[in-house]
Amino acid sequence: MNKEKTSSGDIIDLDVLRRIFQFVKPYKFRFYSLVALTILVAFLAPALPFLVQKAIDGYILAGDYQGLVYMTIALVSLLVVQGVVQYLHTFLSGWLGQHVIKDIRIKLYQHLLNLRLKYFDNTPIGRLVTRNVSDIETLSDIFSQGVAAIIGDFLQIIVILSVMLYIDWELTLVSLSTLPLLILSTYVFKEKIKVAFNDVRNAVSNLNSFVQEHITGMSIVQIFGSEKLESDRFKEINEEHKQAHLKSVMYYSIYYPVAEVIQATGIGLLVWYGARGVLNDDVTIGILIAFIMYINMFFRPIRQIADRFNTLQLGIVSSSRILKILDSNEHIPNNGTHAPDHINGEVVFNNVWFAYNERDYVLKDINFDVKPGETLALVGATGAGKSSVINLLNRFYDIKRGDILIDGVEIKEYDLNILRHHIGVVLQDVFLFSDTIEKNITLGNPDISREKVIEAAELVGARKFIERLPGGFDYNVMERGATLSVGQRQLISFVRAMVYNPKIIVLDEATSSVDTETEELIQEAVAKLMKGRTSIVIAHRLSTIQSADQIIVLDHGEIKEKGTHQELLDLKGYYAQLHQMQYKEVV
Structure with a gap:
């Protein structure tokens, strides 16, 4: 099995980001609304400590009960507004992400439908499944936890820092004296977790490819008694998957306690220096309490920003993988205009x-x-x-x-x-989808009626065995037609070819895997199917x-x-x- 190895790169790929954001165009109004809410969240955040400071210094210490009531109402109103805005921001970012990935998933699947078979010959199916499911799901984080969240965090940091400097620049410098340590630890964490996350994505892709491939070929594994060998290979790949996850867990378990200690040290220095200012009447109690709240609010987005950058980068890695498929020219050009009815x-x-x-x-x-x-x-x-x-x-x-x-x-x-x-094909290896017999015959074509299906089944000689099945034409054949015999699957493929009424019929080893009785049945159907049609037979x-x-x-x-x-x-x-x-x- 080909193991996938990709790198997340050293910087954010702005070209990939720009191309992904092309899918936002149908939702421009909601995107601009999200940007506005992001800015509003950033400016509302420092308002709470500011009001708390005013309440303590202006009303509590002054004994102004009536003013305190008004200030309490203002605080509660602010919290309600913050809650509503945060709800709208979270909902809108999630809504936008899900709608965009829905559009990308549809576009990717439609692209896959038109790729030439050579592409599928050279690409593991499990890897394509990962692209269409897991990678696209990761891509949604660009909108819910990536760009908008990072912009919001930076805005919040700038606004809080500006307010703190405006209130007391000395107190600000003391309380943020540990900031370089936090920035350094955050950078180291970002680089380490980036590699770990990339290993996780590679491990997931390899695991999906292995499982899909070996479940599909389970009969070969069991026929040749390779269960133990394949189990050992699966354990090895699963171990890589586990180790990749544990590495990311270890980095998180180290970073967050370190960040908490650095933040606590900053608050300790603030309390020590601020208490001296309170005793000397240089700093009010309200300012000191507000600064403690500001510090918590300031350090929180810095801690989160490393996570968000890696989330964004993972989303971009997934995006580049998806765009690589969308950019593939491995498709049959359909530039022809000749479209005769007959x-x-x-x-x-x-x-x-x-x-x-x-x-x-x-x-x-x-x-x-x-x-x-x-x-x-x-x-x-x-x-x-x-x-x-x-x-x-x-x-x-x-x-x-x-x-x-x-x-x-x-x-x-x-x-x-x-x-x-105009070309009907009946292959030796008949593929049936996990659906009803009728759907496997019509392939979901609404122009083919039940009556036409029954007529074709009667002509081929398949109607009797189909109607004996539970549900008849509504019987679910399960994946790849596992509940039917080889001969029954072959007969259904003949009915499938018949209902489309092609002028050219291709039979590829169509009777090589059936018993004598079924072959006689099929030969009668073949004679009717080939009558009046050009036929190419491989046998x-x-x-x-x-x-x-x-x-x-x-x-x-x-x-x-x-x-x-x-x-x-x-x-x-x-x-x-x-x-x-x-x-x-x-x-």
């Missing part, structure tokens, strides 16, 4: 060359022409290039050289959705393709033989040898 189904491969990478060609100078309604069969050993022909016809991959035409039109000129709508069982209009024998990406079943037997070449071998097996 095609005849002629398929032409003209000097086609194709490689999954830039060097190793898996198809070399492939030429064939399938007339409308004809059947082409592809034969060859594993790795000969048969499935690549199907992938190219559907534009899952694009060719390197040559032309592929349908009805005389290059497939790149077709609208991609229309092109694939190891040569008995299923003897009636094909044209058979092509592929070997290492090249066409070695071409002709009808009888013509190829008369050649006494590769096809004849393969036929003889299979005939002996049957005998």
Whole structure:
């Protein structure tokens, strides 16, 4: 398994931050409201100690009961206003974050839907799941605990410091004499926790990739008795995950007590120096008490700011990962405008060359022409290039050289959705989603009615077994169709192809994994499905393709033989040898 290693970097990536904030544009009014509330919170914070000072010096020590009542009302009113403003600030930042990440998640998923299969061949699925779930969730912290919170903290520090200097600059300098120590410890903590958090994100991504991959391949693990080996590998990855978290816990457990001691030292120096001022009548008791409140309010955002910077940085790391996927050009360009309602189904491969990478060609100078309604069969050993022909016809991959035409039109000129709508594919490995049989047949297409599904199931011969299941067409097949047999899943895939009524049918080893009785059922359905349609069939069982209009024998990406079943037997070449071998097996 490829383990992910990424770095959070040394500074905040402003370019990434700018691009992420492009998603805020639809919510500009709420964003500006959040900025206004942030500023308001910063200016309301120092008002409480100021009123407390006035209440003590102006009314309590003076014995002015009536004035104290008014001041109490003012204090309570201020607390109510602060509570309301803080509520609106917290709610709005959370609301904005959730709406933005909803939009980003939709955009990311839509982008993933249009990536070419090559991208998924080279990228662990668990890593993509992490991007679409965990990384986007982390990104929301940019709005709820990142930019707005950091701006608010800095504003609050500036406002409090200004008020303190205005009231008594000497007392301010004494009480903040420990500030350099706090700034130093905060910086060290920020750097350490940044690395720890980055390790945690990498560990989560690696853990997700491992679990997703091995749960999907659990049958292979159990067949080969690798449970102990895989358990040990999981323990190793899980241990890395635990250690990454414990490292961050250790840094927190050291930093916060150190910060509390530094703050307490500052308050101690303030009380010592302030008490002397009170005794000398240079400082009032109200000012001393207010300064103690100011110090608590001043040090709190400084302690939090390191955390917020790392939260922001983690959000930016997640953002850069997401933007890296969004910036990927690994998608099939859909620039075609040809979108016919009907095609005849002629398929032409003209000097086609194709490689999954830039060097190793898996198809070399492939030429064939399938007339409308004809059947082409592809034969060859594993790795000969048969499935690549199907992938190219559907534009899952694009060719390197040559032309592929349908009805005389290059497939790149077709609208991609229309092109694939006219091509029905039945694969050997049938994938079913965890949903009802009907939804797996229609793939959620509202234009396909229940009646059309039943009609197609009747034609294929699948209706009887479907209606015997609990709920019939509403039966949930569970993930990958685990509750159905191989033959049943194959029949459902035939119904799926039938309801879309394609003009071109591709059958990739469609009967190689079923029993004889089910194969006979499928062969009847195949005959009906292929009637009046252009068909391209891949099969190891040569008995299923003897009636094909044209058979092509592929070997290492090249066409070695071409002709009808009888013509190829008369050649006494590769096809004849393969036929003889299979005939002996049957005998």
